[in-house]
Amino acid sequence: MSTAAEARSYRLRWRHLDKSLFVWVLLIGVLLVLVINPLARLLWASFQDGETGALTLGNYAVAYGRWRYLEALGNSLVLGVAVAALCTVFGVPMAWAVSRTDMPGKGLVWAAILGTFIMPSYLGAVAWILLAGPNAGWLNRAWMALTGTAAGPLDVYTMSGLVLIVACYSFPYMFVFTRSALDLISSEMEEAAATLGAGVVRTTLRVTLPLTLPAILGAFIVEFLEAIALFGAPALIALPGRFQVMTTMLWQFFEFPPKVEVAAAYAMPLLVITVVLFWLQRRIIARKGFVALTGKGGERRPLRLGAWRWPMLGYCLFVTSLSFFLPMLVVLHAAFAKAWGRGVALDNVTLHNLKFVLFDQSTTQAATIHTFVYGGTSAAFALGLALAIAYIVHRRLVPFGGTLSYIAMAPFVIPGIVLAIGFYAAYTTRPLVLYGTAWILILAFTTRFLPIAYANSDAAIRSVNPELEDAVRILGGSRRLAMRRVLAPLLKRGLAGAFILVFIPATRELSSAIFLYTTGTQVLSVLLFDKSDEGNFEILSSIGLILVVITVVLVMLGFRLVGRDFMLKRTTA
Amino acid sequence: MTRLTLRDLTCRFGTFTAVDGVNLALEQGEFVSLLGPSGCGKTTTLRMIAGLLDPTEGTIEMDGQLISSPASALPPEKRNMSMIFQSYAIWPNMTVAQNVGFGLEVRRLPRREIDAKVRQILDVVRMAHLRDRYPAELSGGQQQRVALARAIVVQPAVLLLDEPLSNLDANLREEMRYEIRRLHDEFHITTVYVTHDQAEAMVTSDRIAVMNQGRIEQVDEPRALYARPRTRFVAGFIGRTNFLDGEVRGEEVVFDHFSIKLSRFADPATLCGRVSFSLRPQSIHLHRQPAAASGDTCVIAGHVVQRAYLGEHWDYAVRPRESALQLRVTARPHEVFAVDEPVWLELDPRQMAHIV
Numbered sequence: 001m002s003t004a005a006e007a008r009s010y011r012l013r014w015r016h017l018d019k020s021l022f023v024w025v026l027l028i029g030v031l032l033v034l035v036i037n038p039l040a041r042l043l044w045a046s047f048q049d050g051e052t053g054a055l056t057l058g059n060y061a062v063a064y065g066r067w068r069y070l071e072a073l074g075n076s077l078v079l080g081v082a083v084a085a086l087c088t089v090f091g092v093p094m095a096w097a098v099s100r101t102d103m104p105g106k107g108l109v110w111a112a113i114l115g116t117f118i119m120p121s122y123l124g125a126v127a128w129i130l131l132a133g134p135n136a137g138w139l140n141r142a143w144m145a146l147t148g149t150a151a152g153p154l155d156v157y158t159m160s161g162l163v164l165i166v167a168c169y170s171f172p173y174m175f176v177f178t179r180s181a182l183d184l185i186s187s188e189m190e191e192a193a194a195t196l197g198a199g200v201v202r203t204t205l206r207v208t209l210p211l212t213l214p215a216i217l218g219a220f221i222v223e224f225l226e227a228i229a230l231f232g233a234p235a236l237i238a239l240p241g242r243f244q245v246m247t248t249m250l251w252q253f254f255e256f257p258p259k260v261e262v263a264a265a266y267a268m269p270l271l272v273i274t275v276v277l278f279w280l281q282r283r284i285i286a287r288k289g290f291v292a293l294t295g296k297g298g299e300r301r302p303l304r305l306g307a308w309r310w311p312m313l314g315y316c317l318f319v320t321s322l323s324f325f326l327p328m329l330v331v332l333h334a335a336f337a338k339a340w341g342r343g344v345a346l347d348n349v350t351l352h353n354l355k356f357v358l359f360d361q362s363t364t365q366a367a368t369i370h371t372f373v374y375g376g377t378s379a380a381f382a383l384g385l386a387l388a389i390a391y392i393v394h395r396r397l398v399p400f401g402g403t404l405s406y407i408a409m410a411p412f413v414i415p416g417i418v419l420a421i422g423f424y425a426a427y428t429t430r431p432l433v434l435y436g437t438a439w440i441l442i443l444a445f446t447t448r449f450l451p452i453a454y455a456n457s458d459a460a461i462r463s464v465n466p467e468l469e470d471a472v473r474i475l476g477g478s479r480r481l482a483m484r485r486v487l488a489p490l491l492k493r494g495l496a497g498a499f500i501l502v503f504i505p506a507t508r509e510l511s512s513a514i515f516l517y518t519t520g521t522q523v524l525s526v527l528l529f530d531k532s533d534e535g536n537f538e539i540l541s542s543i544g545l546i547l548v549v550i551t552v553v554l555v556m557l558g559f560r561l562v563g564r565d566f567m568l569k570r571t572t573a
Numbered sequence: 574m575t576r577l578t579l580r581d582l583t584c585r586f587g588t589f590t591a592v593d594g595v596n597l598a599l600e601q602g603e604f605v606s607l608l609g610p611s612g613c614g615k616t617t618t619l620r621m622i623a624g625l626l627d628p629t630e631g632t633i634e635m636d637g638q639l640i641s642s643p644a645s646a647l648p649p650e651k652r653n654m655s656m657i658f659q660s661y662a663i664w665p666n667m668t669v670a671q672n673v674g675f676g677l678e679v680r681r682l683p684r685r686e687i688d689a690k691v692r693q694i695l696d697v698v699r700m701a702h703l704r705d706r707y708p709a710e711l712s713g714g715q716q717q718r719v720a721l722a723r724a725i726v727v728q729p730a731v732l733l734l735d736e737p738l739s740n741l742d743a744n745l746r747e748e749m750r751y752e753i754r755r756l757h758d759e760f761h762i763t764t765v766y767v768t769h770d771q772a773e774a775m776v777t778s779d780r781i782a783v784m785n786q787g788r789i790e791q792v793d794e795p796r797a798l799y800a801r802p803r804t805r806f807v808a809g810f811i812g813r814t815n816f817l818d819g820e821v822r823g824e825e826v827v828f829d830h831f832s833i834k835l836s837r838f839a840d841p842a843t844l845c846g847r848v849s850f851s852l853r854p855q856s857i858h859l860h861r862q863p864a865a866a867s868g869d870t871c872v873i874a875g876h877v878v879q880r881a882y883l884g885e886h887w888d889y890a891v892r893p894r895e896s897a898l899q900l901r902v903t904a905r906p907h908e909v910f911a912v913d914e915p916v917w918l919e920l921d922p923r924q925m926a927h928i929v
Contacts, residue, residue, distance in 0.1 A: 009644070016645035470625055471662035473649040475676035475727060485675075489666040 024392045028404065030385060033432075034447045035407050038422030039414070045425040046264035059265035072244035073269065076228045079163060079245055083227035084220045086167035090319045091174025092209075092216060093312075098175075099182035100208065102302040103312045112320035113172050118551045119327065120508040121169035122232030122529065123544035127327030128165050129236070130334060130537060132156040136341060138330060157241030165233050168323035170226045174219040181215030182208070187301045200303055214284050221281040225274050229415030231511035232525070236532055246270055247417050247511065254515060260425055267418045278413045331548075334541035353542040367527045368546065374438060374523060375506035378445035379453075382502050383495060385446070386453035390461045391487075395469075405454070412451035416511035419448055424515055438521050444512050449502045456498035460491050493561060500558040504551055574636075576601040576763045577622065577731055581631035584617050591617040593787035594631070599731075602761040604754075605792075606774035609784035610810070615767045618784075619733050622765060623656050624649035635730065655724035656733040659740070661716045663708040669695070669719050670704040676727035694726040697756070714745045721753070725760055732764045738773060750776040771811050775799075783807045799853075805928050808851035815857075815900045817850045817925065830896040831873045837922040850925040854903040858919040859889065859910060873918045875900075877910050891918060 049056045063069060097103045098110065119127075131138050132154040140152020155161060185208060193203040209216075231247040238248050246266070253263035305312060317325075334340040338350045357364045389408050393401035411419060423444045427434040434440035464487060472482035510525040517526050528543045577599040584592040592614040599605050607615035620626040622633060624646055633641035640647040655676065663672055670691050677687040695701040698718040708716055717737060724732055734753070738746045754777045757764060768774050774781045775795040782792040783806070791798060791807045802808035805816065819828040821844050824835050835841045863872055878899060879890040887904040900918065910916055 012639070013645040016647050465660050465662065467658040467660050467662035468664060470623070470649070471656065471658060471664070471723075472675070473625075474623055474652070474654055474656040474733070475723070476650050476653070476679040477675070478648075478650055481679070486664050486666065 021397070024388075024398050027385065027388050027392070028398070031389065031404065031407055034385075034443060034450070035410055038419065038426045038447070039410075041426035042264050042267070042418070042422035045261050046268060048261055050259065050261045059261045060268075062259075062262050063266035068244070069249060069266065072246055072249040075159070075238075075243060076246040076270075078159065079166065079234070080224040080228040082159075082163040083166045083170060084223040086163060087171040087174045087223040088216065088220060090167060090171040090323075091219070092178050094316050094319060095175045095178035095182060096204070096208070097312045097316060099179050100204075100303050101305050101309070101312065103305060103309050103316070105313050105316075109313075109316045109320060112317075112324045113175055114555070115324040115328065116169065116320065117172050118548060118555065119169065119324065120232070120510070120525065120544070120547060121166065121230060122236060122510055122525065123331065123547065124169045124323070124327050125165050125233040125236040126528075126532070126537065126540050126544060127331045128156050128161070128168075130330040130340060130541075131326060132161065157237055159241075159243065161241070162234060162237045164322070165237065166227050166230060167223075168327075169233070170223050171319070171323065173222050173226065174216070177215045177219035177222070178212055181212040185211050190303070200305075204303075218281045218285045221277045221284075225277055225415075228270065229274065229417060229511070231417050231514060232529060235529065247415075250417055250421070251514065258424075260421065260428075263421050264425060267415075267421055270415055271418050274415055275413050331541045331544055334537050335545045337538055340537055340541075353538045354545070357539060357542045357546065363522060364524075364527060364543070367522045367524050370438070370521060371507050371524045371547075371550070374442050374445060375503050378442045378449065378506050379499050379502040381442070381446040382450045382453040383457065383499050386450055386457040387461070387491075387495070390454060390457040391483075394458075394461050395466065405458070408454040409451045411447050411449075414448075416448055416509065417515070420444060420512035420515035423447075423512070435516070436518050436520075440516050441513060441521055441523070444516055445506045445509055448509065448512055449506055452505070453498060453502050456494070456501060460494045460498070463494070464490055496561045497558055500554050500561070504554050507550055507554075508547055574601045575599070576603070576636060577765070578634040579618070579622070579631070580634070582618065582621060582628050582633065583630035584614070584621060584626065585629045590787050592621070592628075595784075595787075595789055597782055597789065597792065599763055599765065601763055604757050604764045604766065604777060604779045606766045606768055606778040606781045607784055608768055608771060608774040608781050608810075610769055613784040614787040615769075615784050616735055619656075619735055619765060619767045622731070623654060623733055624652050652731075653729055654731040654733060655727055655729040657720045657724050657735065657737045659736045661720040661737075661740075663711075663716050663719050663723075665708050668705050668707055669700060669711070672708070672719055673723045673726055676723065680727065690726055694722045697725075697759070698722045698752075713741050714749065717741065717749060718752075721756060725756060725762065728760070729762060732762045734764065734766045736767055736769065738768070738770070746770075746773070753777050783810060785810075800924075801926050802851055802928060803926075805849065805851070808926065808928050813854055813901065815852045815854065816928075817852060817898070818847070819850070820847050821845050828896075829893070829898045831893050833871055833922050837869070837871065838925065838927075839923040840927065843927065849928050851928050852900075852920065852925045854888075854901040856921060856924040857891075857900060857902045859891065859902055859904055859908060860917040860919060861910075863917050869923065870919050870921045873920070874915065875918050876915045877912050880910065880912055882906075891916060893918065 046059055047055055047057070049058060094109065094113070098106050103109075129137070132140065132152075134140065134155045134157070135144075135152055137152065137154060137156065140154050143152050143154075144150070156165070189211070190203050190207055193207045198206065228246060231251065234245045235248050235251065238245055244252075246269075250263050250266060253259045253266060330340075333344065335353055336350060337348050338352070339348065342348045358368065359365065386408060389404055392398055393405045398404070414422075423440060424435065426432075427440055427443075434443065468486050468490075469479070469482040472486055473479065477485070507523075508525055509523075510529060513523055513526050514529060517523065522530070524543055524547055528540055528547075531540055531543070575598050577597075579595050579597045582592055582595040582597075583590065595614075595618055597605070607618060609615050617626065621628050621641060624641065627646045628641055628643055630643060632639055635652070640652060664675075667675070673694060674687045674691045677690060682690075691704070692701065695704055698721055700715065700718050700722065703711065703715060708719070711719065720737065737753070738749050741749060750773050753766075757777070766774070766777055778795060780792055780794055781798055783790045783798065785806045790804045791802065793801070798807065799811055802811060802814075808814045808816070817828055819826045819832075821827075821835065822832075825832045826835055826838070826844065826848060835844065838844060860872075863874070873893045875891050875893040875896070877889055878892050881888040884906075886906060887908060887910075889902040889904060889910065890899050891902050892899050902918070904910075
């Protein structure tokens with residue numbers, strides 16, 4: 001081909017080229033910075049000598065060379081299994097009662113579970129210290145007053161205390177998973193068993209529960225992973241109780257001078273376990289043959305419990321008392337008390353704590369503002385990025401779209417604490433130094449909640465028929481115009497809900513923030529954890545209360561925009 | 574003048590070949606249908622013409638200019654076409670008038686002119702009274718009219734329609750067929766129409782391209798397509814038909830237990846060896862007596878195997894004597910024969926279309 005013809009062919013190609021391609025390439029770059037780089041650096045750091053930078057296996061030798069470190073690993077596994085088991089005991093009967101029976105007071109149970117969701121687990125831990133702290137805790141004092149003994153029976157600073165607390169704040173997942181599976185089983189399946197002579201108990205045990213088993217197993221795995229990745233509650237309970245789990249151990253590796261390389265090596269099993277178990281969970285959920293998860297439910301009639309209605313309600317209220325009613329009560333009391341130990345009395349009530357947190361102290365005031373700004377910014381980033389990726393994947397604008405969506409969902413299987421170590425490893429050194437700025441927190445939050453944003457964006461984009469955009473283009477409008485005039489107006493509502501779904505966890509995130517904050521960039525969750533050393537539970541409760549109020553406002557906003565199932569629906573898995 | 578030319582157009586998805594070497598040329602102002610069963614590649618072809626999909630091989634030219642090739646393709650927004658989608662793709666966030674005016678807005682026409690043109694086209698499709706409604710408040714047929722108005726108002730170089738009537742109920746579908754043809758007669762826009770419904774294609778089109786497994790089997794005017802199908806697929810897909818397989822032996826074509834003189838056929842020179850014919854059910858006539866065979870027709874003895882009365886006509890299955898063949902025959906309502914009754918079949922060999 002002659003040069004002139006070649007030039008013409010290039011000009012033709014340039015005229016034919018869709019110029020928006022460059023934007024998509026840029027987005028892929030951002031994804032690399034947010035997801036791939038921290039993970040790669042985490043892996044790299046685990047094989048790197050802290051001082052010389054040479055390749056070594058020494059970090060792994062240190063991380064697993066001590067009995068103390070291994071014991072923490074074992075403790076985490078025990079915690080995970082025990083929590084998941086307890087969650088099953090809590091969540092499955094409640095889900096069955098709410099979904100399938102004529103139990104009274106379903107609305108109340110529902111509200112209490114939503115309340116449980118709204119309480120951050122570290123605030124739950126604070127509440128349980130108030131409830132079951134040795135001797136001084138409310139429950140212990142009540143016991144002593146009733147029996148006249150000198151000591152209370154409960155000690156929250158133990159493994160069983162920790163299991164109870166963590167289970168209280170993660171059983172809602174079990175509830176939601178099981179319930180959505182139950183909701184899909186048509187009553188006709190149960191009636192088929194009934195016509196063959198099976199009673200309520202036999203039908204439930206032989207038909208209903210087996211059909212929901214994949215969902216329950218899947219939730220069991222999620223609960224386990226949630227428990228072993230949790231930092232806040234274990235740090236508040238285990239450290240004073242003088243035992244360690246993996247996450248608290250990781251935190252100790254970061255005590256001055258931080259041993260990032262050892263922490264990276266120590267975090268690897270957590271990462272590997274999480275990835276493998278999530279893969280397993282997907283397999284279980286996706287298994288064919290269980291109509292429960294494939295068919296749309298037919299007509300559904302609640303099972304009649306008869307006299308058993310009241311004990312069932314009693315059980316639901318017992319569980320939600322442990323998770324929501326009692327903790328909320330003591331937190332409220334402490335937040336408005338001069339001294340929580342003095343009990344309920346009019347002269348003990350004060351607004352001083354809240355005023356102190358919100359207005360008097362500059363660090364707490366700044367932390368409140370940071371919480372909003374970081375949460376809002378990262379939610380906006382995550383959503384914008386997720387939306388763009390979902391778009392280019394669904395419209396097949398670039399090759400390897402599937403890989404892109406994998407990367408966007410990948411943070412879902414990275415425990416927050418591991419992600420934070422990755423960010424620390426990647427962005428404390430040049431070329432990109434973010435540590436010490438607010439950006440590292442914002443970007444870490446963005447990455448951490450990118451999967452929530454992606455799952456929602458993906459569903460939103462899926463709901464828009466691509467022909468609506470094709471119609472714009474064939475009439476002479478560019479892709480940008482199609483987005484602005486058609487896609488954006490159609491997605492507005494759904495995306496507002498997604499924004500809130502990211503905003504809520506971002507305002508309460510502790511496990512990644514605790515590794516990445518510096519003195520100028522504290523958020524409320526970090527502040528609450530910091531202040532726990534001082535033992536000033538009135539202030540802790542006030543901070544917690546503010547977080548709860550923020551969440552409640554956001555949830556209510558979400559209800560208005562999206563509807564009742566907004567938070568308790570399954571957006572992932 | 575040729576408006577649109579498809580040359581060896583091919584599209585593969587992985588190992589699956591959706592469109593396989595399609596060649597087609599449309600004159601300016603011509604209405605051509607792509608007709609075929611689902612999965613035959615007709616919609617893929619249309620999307621390549623629109624620029625929504627790039628060809629794996631082959632090219633598309635518009636007015637002599639290359640617009641699609643494997644190396645590069647002009648984006649859809651620069652093709653000056655418009656398209657009507659199976660889902661109509663009416664934007665739910667805009668009113669009828671906003672939907673229709675959108676293409677004019679993109680072309681930066683002054684507001685006054687847009688309003689005038691929108692009003693005019695809404696009159697043409699009889700939707701003027703609904704101009705401020707939102708699509709959710711319209712029936713399927715009304716949405717269809719909005720889609721038509723929106724596509725036509727910009728006076729595109731080529732109009733593409735992707736099964737536009739498949740979501741309508743039967744009565745409305747019939748009405749809209751004529752509507753589409755009426756609009757074409759009014760505006761003379763070069764049109765490519767994708768459908769799997771032969772009646773739709775026959776009502777609307779100047780020419781029909783019958784597609785099967787990614788290839789065009791035959792392109793012809795509707796009448797020629799029905800009377801002279803060239804392949805077994807086309808004969809079977811357009812209307813109902815009988816297939817007769819025979820063999821040329823000397824001066825005769827021998828079928829199953831009957832034979833017809835070679836010279837009686839329309840184009841005897843082209844027949845040799847094993848041959849197949851398509852014969853429409855209404856081209857066979859039944860008689861009680863052996864009708865005097867005229868110079869053109871021939872008569873075969875047989876008997877009725879099955880019959881059904883369908884109101885507008887009778888549907889008979891007739892077996893020629895000793896033959897395994899069953900021929901379907903359409904007869905007028907007063908031509909009543911009983912099952913097992915011996916009959917004489919009169920058929921005109923010149924109406925037997927030689928197929929491959």
